[in-house]
């Protein structure tokens with residue numbers, strides 16, 4: 001039996017990077033995957049890829065920052081066993097470079113988006129006897145990262161949100177955990193390098209890789225394997241925790 005047979009899973013931001021890898025491994029393990037993503041083109045290609053390899057998946061084009069849209073999507077899905085709050089955006093800059101608009105943009109997606117999904121899904125899980133929630137925090141939520149003021153704050157909020165849900169809904173058989181990756185090689189990172197270091201892409205990629213104690217970035221699939229474990233019944237005794245997956249970044 002596959003690890004997620006008969007489970008219904010929502011993966012926000014499942015159209016790219018870490019979310020894509022999570023959606024794919026969940027589908028391989030038997031889950032019916034609902035991808036909730038703003039970018040219909042890339043997300044539809046992930047859905048098509050899953051279906052082409054024998055899995056089941058559906059796209060819901062939706063901005064997680066818009067509560068009414070998220071509620072509508074979750075209502076249309078019905079039962080939800082697993083929620084992965086993965087959609088996220090970055091902002092480069094310290095406090096002085098973080099305008100009020102930057103702050104709102106990052107918090108609207110990373111924090112309000114996660115809240116919106118939880119607000120819509122938790123009552124459904126409660127009514128169905130439980131579920132598993134996984135929130136994408138970051139090493140930024142544990143140690144902060146230079147020049148990522150708004151992003152680090154937002155991920156700190158995700159970390160705390162995840163713990164709070166774990167505490168409040170443990171009696172409802174809802175588990176909530178978070179993952180804190182260091183740098184993962186996704187379009188998120190490629191876009192950051194292209195935007196901020198035009199013409200120096202290879203050099204910067206190398207520099208960012210070497211800045212991690214293990215000497216490389218994580219692959220999205222490595223994050224997805226941990227996500228699969230934490231959202232499966234194998235992790236039935238695990239809740240209220242954060243899991244750094246960081247190539248030694250925090251402790252070495």
Ligand code: NAD
Pocket residue numbers: 012013014015016017018019036037038039042062063064065086087088089109113136137138139180181182183184185186187188189
């Ligand atoms: P990515 O940019 O490759 O993918 C993010 C996906 O989220 C995209 O498909 C995008 O369309 C979607 N998205 C963005 N805003 C949205 C919105 N408002 N509504 C719905 N969908 C939206 O990013 P990634 O690198 O795979 O990162 C995924 C998550 O992991 C993010 O929360 C990020 O903060 C976190 N993370 C990433 C890294 C890294 O190094 N890549 C490290 C730590 C944590």
